[in-house]
Amino acid sequence: MAGLASFTQVLIDTREAELPVTASQLATAGVPVFPCVPGAKRPLTEHGFHDATTDPSQVHRWWARWPEANIGVPTGQASGLVVVDVDVHSEADGYRWFGRANRAGLTIGWDVLVSTPSGGMHAYYPVASGTEQQRSWQAAAAGIDFRGDGGYIIVPPSVVQYEDSAVAYRLARIAGTPPRPVDASGLREFLDPHPSPAFRRTTRGPGREADVSRLASWVAARG
Known part of the structure; x- marks a missing residue:
């Protein structure tokens, strides 16, 4: 298990790289990867994130077959990294809740x-x-998910295809201080002390540009 530091360094080194190059460098750095449908998030392999590997030969074969495949990385103990996924949709503003949790x-x-x-x-x-495993969970009403054991994430420079355009995952900011683990259970209790049944989210194309501006503003406000 390579861990977060190796993952972050590859993202920095491959900002302008193509998908096969980034996938190969992640695997070489010890970060397990697997291919997902081009322009989407669905795994291309039979067992999904369970097929993730650091074997350079297997990664080369996958991206030689599917050169536009998005890059999936399993979260949790498999990779050494976890993710707090902030979303904005009609029912919730994840940025607002992330900010509240940050202040706490x-x-x-x-x-x-x-x-x-x-x-x-x-x-x-x-x-x-x-x-102890940190299992993935959702706080749907807050617009925040936690990706830990039993989950996966799509990483840069992967692209999602919408009806009108294709938009990439992009490295937005690197911290200037050493990272620390997140208290996943404490965060869940803060966001959703009385878990309610999950509701269906709608995938939106229009309006995402405004949300990108939200990210830029959030980052800028924190130096």
């Missing part, structure tokens, strides 16, 4: 922020030490 000291310690094609944000943290 619950989301500080991220290592890198990535802007997502829908106008949201992925905040990356190192996995907590010890053997």
